[in-house]
Amino acid sequence: MNILHFLNTFFSDGANWHGQNGIPHRLLEHLQYSAIALAIAAAIGLPIGLFSGHTGRGGYALSAFATGARALPSFGLLVLMTVWLGELGTTPAMIPLVALAVAPILVTTHEAIRSVDPAPVDAARGMGMTSLSVLFQVEVPVALPLILGGLRSAAIQVVSTATIAAYISLGGFGRYIIDGLASHTYADVVGGAVLVAGLALATIGLFWAIGRLVVSPGVRRGC
């Protein structure tokens, strides 16, 4: 098979395993871009989503914002930021990645908090919990699986989209794809694609593990 042949070519090439263009270095770069983008997006999306979900306010503004954020073309934004900021650092790449990740985090967090069974929340308020206690002791623990789901979905998209950073001369696995396209070495393209997909799947696994660790068995229901 064609693809398998390419994969073999790519992964058995010793040059792809060390140095600046080696897989370990590109992996670190890719992880770095993804993690920073996700962290910024979470720092924006989680507090707003928690607050709006808890108060039930701003739902419309939020969904409008999310629609807008989703509508922004990542690649276009990348190019636009490159020409506007006139530099080649990570900033132009971070903006589209953050814009991409904020929407799912924000909306899922909001919806997750909103969808918490109102009965325990009512009970918690009725027994005199402060608003913050209600949020962090009742709503968040119950909404955690959904919130993690939003983060996971954002993380997958970021990992997958971070490939386009290579278009503006950054590193990461996208390097193999862009360079492979330019020099017509398909082994590199296929290898890069498989690495990115693998990383995305590893991300799913990571979030599954986090879920096992932090979600109460009472919420997981032993499944």
Added chain:
Amino acid sequence: MNSQRKNTWSSPRNVRLAAVVVAAVTAAPLLASCSSSSGSKDPLAAPKAKAGTVVVGSNNFPESILIGDIYGEALKAKGIKVSYKPNIGTRETTYGMLKNGSVTVLPEYNGALLAYLDPKAAPTTADATASAITAKLDPKLTLLNPAPAEDKDSVTVNASTAAKYHLTADSTIADLAKYGGQITFGGSPEFQKRQQGLVGLKSEYGLTPKSYKALDVGGPLTEAALKNDNVQAADIFSTDVTIAQAKMVTLKDPKNLFGFENVVPLVSKTGLPQNGVDALNAVSAKLTTQALLDMNAQVQNDKKDPLAVAKAWLSSAGLG
């Protein structure tokens, strides 16, 4: 409802049916991809151009698009049906499309093409270049007459680097090689693996930069990288209007690594009628480096549309 129809979907017959549906849906793309990949050695199996229409392609940088427009309009002036496929990508891609017939005419640069076809060739004259290319060229393709216009890849350093290492217009790439361990080199992604690229720079001049930054084909990323000192030296087209603007210094290439870079139409033997060949040769006869520089400036500086610039030049040259 009679009882026989009650469990339509769980009867064994329908389990099979379901399995078939799923199998078919998932297998179809796989089958499709297998058949097309095993069928042809060359994967670029795009549909052939419509008979009678000349497809003018171009690579993904403005000058190539501009020359493509010139070729196309010149052919149209001879009453030939033309369709454009501009801005395709790199030579690695466009050459394949010429071979499989999805592109008929492509503006090329003879030295670069040769370096692609035969990285080891080192011709010293334009004619030797042409014959070397012809020897390696796909039998379905041919080169028409080269134009006097030249546009080379060049190793260009930015103003601060030039000052730092005392590089002037008289310096050579070898002079930069001494400082290779201190510079980051920029260029297109494909430059890294080309003979007319890092490979040749190392073998001919011993230049091994500290690191390489993959940018674009002598485009805005490269220019910006040079200006911001993200890279200290870069591959940039010798006809690029920003070299002069930003007081960059282009280093001499005494070993002709970037060889003879005359603009030349690369065409499919069967796709272009004789009057088309004549028309393109007429264009090449009049296309000078100065004309190219002027037109590039109109596109880049005056923001004129390349097609309009091409038409204007053709009519001024009496070809349009």
Added chain:
Amino acid sequence: MAGNPDAHALSSPRAKLARNDLSTPRRGPTLIRIESVTKRYADGTVAVDDLTLDIPDGSITVLVGPSGCGKTTTLRMINRMIEPTGGRILLDGQDIHQQPVNALRRSMGYVIQNAGLFQHRTIVDNIATVPRMLGWDRGRARKRAMELMERVGLDAGLAKRYPYQLSGGQQQRVGVARALAADPPVLLMDEPFSAVDPIVRKGLQAELLRIQAELGKTIVFVTHDIDEAIKLGNMIAVMRTGGHLAQFAPPDELLSAPADAFVEDFLGTDRGIRRLSFFTSAGLDVTTEPVVTTGADAAGHVLPELPFLLVTDADGKPLGWARAEQGEQPDYADLLPHGRPFVLGRESLRDALDCAVLSPTGWAVAVDGTGRVAGVTSQETIATAIREAHAARKTKPAEPGSAAADPANPAAAEDPVNPAEAADPANPAAAEDPVNPADAADAEAPADTAATETPADTPAAPGPDAPGPDTPDGDAGHPVRATR
């Protein structure tokens, strides 16, 4: 089962209430006073309209009414989950609006439909929530939680479970335990038993009455179920759509004298029968004449009006009815079922009548607290007792309307016979959630339902409660309540 019916009867909430009223008037007559309270929403909807209500201390006050009558809104205004737009609510004479809202809420237990448990916390941590908020250390809070689990009849083995592993009935018990955790004087209950099936609900209601008998909380209880209201309430506030108070009265008075057509309609058509629940069977005439021990000589036992003899075993427990003409010996091997007997003195005239109607002979079997036959009685005798009971209160069952204006003895109703259901000899324990799949799957701990969901049979303090002011007095034959 039914080992000590008298003790149970006397530990009924009303008994407890009465004792409190007479001996320890802790806070005066009214703990919560709702004064001209109105709740109007921004869109103009009026949920509660100028409601004034005095909720007596240490008893169960039920707010009942159809959907949209503002009963829940009223309840939620008491712990300031909803702020009124007019009027004020006093707790112990203090305007609750002047008090810090969370401190106020922590001083009131709050139980809602579906319990509202925190699914991410174990049962013991759920119950310990308020104590922990009040700053108790973990050990003390857990210890308290374990005590409460026992009090509400939950097996200690459930402590480390999560809510989803419990049946609906068990969850609701946890909800009650959680509300009681910090020992608040006030308990607000918002349709707590509406979401469980009728059998479980019955068990939970009995359990609530038992706990209330022990703790004597001030309970405000919202329900849309008038039967539940009558069963549980010392006082019942019937509300109508638009947030108006239709009537505020003890259940007996409500049944006998509905204030208007709305209340009458809301009560349903058989309120006369239901009211019989409030008449004790204590003074009912029973005869032991047609009762014989199996195998004994029946000569002279057969009554002219009853061609049957009730046959008991050697211990006096009923075995069944034997057909017998006067002067003949019955066939002890061929007995008709005796049907459900009623416990004389503990159950109401309604139960006695029900037994009689269901009996194959038309005669009801009365037993004592140990299940030994106390006698049999005919439908006619019961009817006489009913007439007398009504007469004692100067009311007539056929014309409840005429009694509506009987304000002479409002306090009487505060002291009714304990509800029949509390002493239901049909085993409510085993019946709790028999259909719940969670329990069914709970093979590891088969004991927890059976052992822990026995509500009525484990009165905690039978002995000391026995002598009380509502002990049936010398005026036997008349309902207890009529004596005050």
Added chain:
Amino acid sequence: MSAYFDIPSDLQHSYLGLIALHLQEALLPVLFGLLIALPIALVCARFGWLYPPVLWVTTVLYAIPSLAFFVVLLDYTGDSTTTVEIPLTVYSLVLLVPAIVEGTRAVSPDTVAAATAMGFGSLRRFVQVELPIAVPAIMAGLRLAAVSSISLVSVGAIIGNEGALGNLLHDGQIYHRNPLIVTSVVTTALLAIVVDGLLVGLQVLLTPWQPHGRRAARRARTAAAVEPATEAELRPGQEADAPVLEDAAR
């Protein structure tokens, strides 16, 4: 304005032409995705054991970056819109299959039982009962697919002018015409928002039984505030319990 809307000749389309091309490249795949997703979802809904493996396959497909997908397909389908449309079809499919399956699964068991009792066959019940009730969930999936598809088309510019409005990005760079880049980004975003809005409108038309808009939402809130605990508001929790308990029993 001309700096923004003078489209370079090498794109061979007017501004409006690019928009039309963009919509075609973005939305045809969504349509195909839907057409392929329906039978897959139907089969998954009927045979629950198929759903997890299908979900895994779709997740893996979704993890492939669009750029790599384009480039790999370039090998087979050449420099054509098909190269862009196939990955977008796959992505739409991946979003729509779970949307449809989850949507139909969320249909109340009572409704399904009622339909079955009325004599609906399995297929007919899926098409006439479960699918319509699942429309909001499906539309949510469609909206996501459409919006992300519109955004991803732009990446096609990298494989050689197949990115419709995205091609403006590359041209804006090579011709030093930043306004073209702005045009590309803004137009693409607006297209996504408009298409999203149209899909919302379509959903309103398709689901006349659902309350829509702010007024309906406020009405629902007020009703809930008046009698919060007596309404069915608390039911979701109960419903969520049901399958779990069922599992426990099994």
